[in-house]
Amino acid sequence: MTKVSLTVNGKPVARDVAGGTLLSEFLREDLRLTGTHIGCDTSQCGACVVHVNGKAVKACTTLAASLEGADVTTIEGLANGGLHPMQEAFKEHHGLQCGFCTPGMIMSGVDMVTRYKAEGRELTQEAIRHELEGNICRCTGYHNIVKAVEDAASKM
Template identity: 60%
Template sequence: MPAVSMTVNGKTVSGDVEARTLLVQFLRENLRMTGTRVGCDTAQCGACCVLIDGDSVKSCSVLALQAEGAEITTIEGLADGELHPMQDAFREHHALQCGFCTPGMVISAIDLVTRNPDPSEDQIREWLEGNLCRCTGYHNIVKAIQAAAQAMGG
């Protein structure tokens, strides 16, 4: 089987995978990092979002081999002793109910705030096109992202 090597949350990891192994499978099944979810399995819901070299992508539509040499950040890699400001804002603003979409939402939102440190409500809603939440109605997610953007220095 082909070998793959990448950096996940700052640590170098490697493994032998079938060519058809998806990045999300590699993370969940090989590395046992199950914070990244598989929701729709068709690149629509965004539950599987991770950062690849800083860009949020849907890891259910990327082969593990395509991530060779890349820097991956998953939800497990955000907290550093204390919660990342985005995670903290999601908790503070009750931006989750069942929590299934939350890892993808948080990763996607961090990508947004990195690109646009002070996003408007409309810009946040537009950005969340690729992240589906079936519980919250999005309002508290939007509030959390606005608050986190302020906390992150926007």
């Protein structure tokens, strides 16, 4: 067991974790933050995307023990009350159906918009589709997800 202290959704958290505990397990089982989902075993689907120190990471391939001092944001902590513009946009544009991939999609969406804005690049539809490479949705055909991210980008 390793003692790890980090911040999750703005709150300090300190826990003993086994060396092999993944961030996804840590969030779901230890902290009961079940909005972070596990859809595959191979880091392909992106249902588990969270932000670590402001950057999107796949929680299923991140060891909890490696996050000493880190600042983790999950879907539950994305907005401080109310909804984040990305969350609003997913609802507005029907960017979700079963909802299972949605937290990861939203976290990836926020990350890509933030990066493109910081770099001063234009987030075109083509770029959004390319940036969503690491997130699989089986329901929507991505059409409305792309629209949602595009719309949120104009409001973030």
